Amino acid sequence: MRHKVKKKHFDRTKEQRLALYRSLARALILEERIETSLQKAKALRPFVERLVTLGKRGDLAARRQALKLLPDRKVVKKLFEEIAPRFENRNGGYTRIIKLPDRRKGDGCELAIIEFVE
Numbered sequence: 001m002r003h004k005v006k007k008k009h010f011d012r013t014k015e016q017r018l019a020l021y022r023s024l025a026r027a028l029i030l031e032e033r034i035e036t037s038l039q040k041a042k043a044l045r046p047f048v049e050r051l052v053t054l055g056k057r058g059d060l061a062a063r064r065q066a067l068k069l070l071p072d073r074k075v076v077k078k079l080f081e082e083i084a085p086r087f088e089n090r091n092g093g094y095t096r097i098i099k100l101p102d103r104r105k106g107d108g109c110e111l112a113i114i115e116f117v118e
Helices: 014-031 038-057 060-069 073-087
Strands: 033-037 095-103 110-116
Touching: 014 033, 014 038, 014 073, 014 110, 033 038, 038 060, 038 073, 038 095, 038 110, 060 073
Parallel strands: none
Antiparallel strands: 033 110, 095 110
């Protein structure tokens, strides 16, 4: 039974999970659309939504917090200057997850596309 288990662990330590989220978020911000497993897409969504909300604030403190979560200046610059202004009039719901009909051949994992809405 999964009592008091609130998140997917992906059989990783906390640091490894954070590295996974950072890597996926970096790819999503740079490409604006990525294909990954459904569970990883669902776990990535709140991480990216938090980053976009920081980008909408746009002040120096928000930029530093984003750099703490995503330590890549090029990615944070794109987030603050290109992606966040698109969602100026939207309160949350910046990403969409589209389930793909096929499964991955190697392990049969459900696949999904996660992308920005606008």
